Amino acid sequence: MKKNDSIRDLITVEDESGNEISYEVEALFDMRGETYALLRSESETVLMQVEEDEHGQHLVGLTNETEKEDILDAYEIAVDAAPAEDFGDEIR
Numbered sequence: 001m002k003k004n005d006s007i008r009d010l011i012t013v014e015d016e017s018g019n020e021i022s023y024e025v026e027a028l029f030d031m032r033g034e035t036y037a038l039l040r041s042e043s044e045t046v047l048m049q050v051e052e053d054e055h056g057q058h059l060v061g062l063t064n065e066t067e068k069e070d071i072l073d074a075y076e077i078a079v080d081a082a083p084a085e086d087f088g089d090e091i092r
Helices: 065-081 084-090
Strands: 010-014 020-031 034-040 045-053 056-061
Touching: 020 045, 020 065, 034 065, 045 065
Parallel strands: none
Antiparallel strands: 010 020, 020 034, 034 045, 045 056
């Protein structure tokens, strides 16, 4: 598959320096009553929280490294317990 042939959704995030970075949405998942997005660029993978207000949805960076590690560990356990291949054609 060529780089531009990806079937994943693409989003652009502005970092703290004002630089725009494009990411593929690797996963969206709920945990502890919150929604998180796992995003991947050519050089990094980041975890962000999805927040919603009257203006729509926004991505917010997680600053607590322990919280971030706990969420990613729980996500990895969930994926290992039910890998996408187990769902066959249901995931597109």
